[in-house]
Amino acid sequence: MNNYMQIHKYLKQFDIKPSVQRTAVMDYLMTHKTHPTIDEIYSTLSPFMPTLSKTTIYNTLNLFVEKGAVLHLSIDEKNARYDADISNHAHFMCKRCGKVYDLFDLKQELFNKPQLKNFDIHSVEISYSGFCGTCTGMN
Amino acid sequence: MNNYMQIHKYLKQFDIKPSVQRTAVMDYLMTHKTHPTIDEIYSTLSPFMPTLSKTTIYNTLNLFVEKGAVLHLSIDEKNARYDADISNHAHFMCKRCGKVYDLFDLKQELFNKPQLKNFDIHSVEISYSGFCGTCTGMN
DNA sequence: TTATAAAACTATAATGGTTACAAAGATAAA
DNA sequence: TTTATCTTTGTAACCATTATAGTTTTATAA
Ligand SMILES: [Mn+2]
Ligand SMILES: [Mn+2]
Ligand SMILES: [Zn+2]
Ligand SMILES: [Zn+2]
Numbered sequence: 001m002n003n004y005m006q007i008h009k010y011l012k013q014f015d016i017k018p019s020v021q022r023t024a025v026m027d028y029l030m031t032h033k034t035h036p037t038i039d040e041i042y043s044t045l046s047p048f049m050p051t052l053s054k055t056t057i058y059n060t061l062n063l064f065v066e067k068g069a070v071l072h073l074s075i076d077e078k079n080a081r082y083d084a085d086i087s088n089h090a091h092f093m094c095k096r097c098g099k100v101y102d103l104f105d106l107k108q109e110l111f112n113k114p115q116l117k118n119f120d121i122h123s124v125e126i127s128y129s130g131f132c133g134t135c136t137g138m139n
Numbered sequence: 140m141n142n143y144m145q146i147h148k149y150l151k152q153f154d155i156k157p158s159v160q161r162t163a164v165m166d167y168l169m170t171h172k173t174h175p176t177i178d179e180i181y182s183t184l185s186p187f188m189p190t191l192s193k194t195t196i197y198n199t200l201n202l203f204v205e206k207g208a209v210l211h212l213s214i215d216e217k218n219a220r221y222d223a224d225i226s227n228h229a230h231f232m233c234k235r236c237g238k239v240y241d242l243f244d245l246k247q248e249l250f251n252k253p254q255l256k257n258f259d260i261h262s263v264e265i266s267y268s269g270f271c272g273t274c275t276g277m278n
Numbered sequence: 279t280t281a282t283a284a285a286a287c288t289a290t291a292a293t294g295g296t297t298a299c300a301a302a303g304a305t306a307a308a
Numbered sequence: 309t310t311t312a313t314c315t316t317t318g319t320a321a322c323c324a325t326t327a328t329a330g331t332t333t334t335a336t337a338a
Contacts, residue, residue, distance in 0.1 A: 053288040074213050104254045115243045118272030127264045133257030192317040
């Protein structure tokens with residue numbers, strides 16, 4: 001209940017009207033920091049909201065990204081992934097298990113490069129890929 | 140002629156048999172440093188090779204990427220883009236005109252980060268997006 | 279409250295880039 | 309030349325995403 005209030009407040013900060021569906025999606029993103037796909041979000045929420053449509057998940061996430069409330073990640077070639085952590089940080093995707101990991105925050109330096117002088121930068125994405133420690137037995 | 144010899148040599152370095160089609164695609168990539176899409180490559184080559192199939196362009200580029208002879212860029216959400224420059228460098232894509240620009244080489248530092256200790260890194264991609272100088276009249 | 283308009287949601291169809299598949303063609307070995 | 313292997317080709321299938329149109333919900337105001 002308190003949680004819903006917080007999410008409503010958060011959505012309003014980005015000029016997003018907090019419908020039931022939107023609140024549920026944002027709630028999911030905030031409590032699952034796994035950079036989920038549309039299908040993962042839909043599959044989890046659908047049993048609790050039987051009339052939920054996958055199109056709504058698409059619409060909702062497109063709106064969130066447009067309003068700047070969540071990040072869209074291109075690191076996974078197969079499916080778009082979404083991140084409620086809108087800070088600038090790098091990601092790693094494991095090609096074996098498919099998990100997407102947070103790595104480190106991007107330094108301001110990356111935005112001050114002289115080569116960027118004539119570009120109006122809207123966003124930056126740093127994507128590593130390879131095998132994670134769990135998959136290689138490295139840790 | 141000399142050019143073909145060079146391309147053949149280059150392909151063989153990556154263990155790729157230099158067929159006519161493969162040679163033409165690599166030639167295209169080397170002389171057009173625009174990070175082209177499959178369609179751009181196909182549209183340009185097709186008139187000169189009437190029997191050319193778009194599937195061959197797909198097969199060829201998948202092979203090149205697999206063998207490490209070219210880079211696959213994910214910066215463009217709509218279409219895959221390819222780069223014969225296999226050095227580690229950052230890219231910018233203009234959301235208005237669609238051009239993909241080379242920016243700067245990635246520093247070794249990006250591979251030595253302590254947060255990467257437990258990851259087996261195969262590749263890194265740094266993608267900026269926004270508006271380019273030509274589109275904003277900035278230059 | 280009731281009427282009306284706007285916004286959001288839903289189901290389905292369409293789109294389009296990419297891959298799967300099987301047949302035809304080219305190359306290399308025997 | 310025969311045979312096997314590799315490459316190319318055309319078509320069909322796949323599948324994530326978007327477009328569309330109808331329905332439901334929410335907001336506005338009479
Ligand atoms: Mn993240
Ligand atoms: Mn490049
Ligand atoms: Zn893994
Ligand atoms: Zn531009």
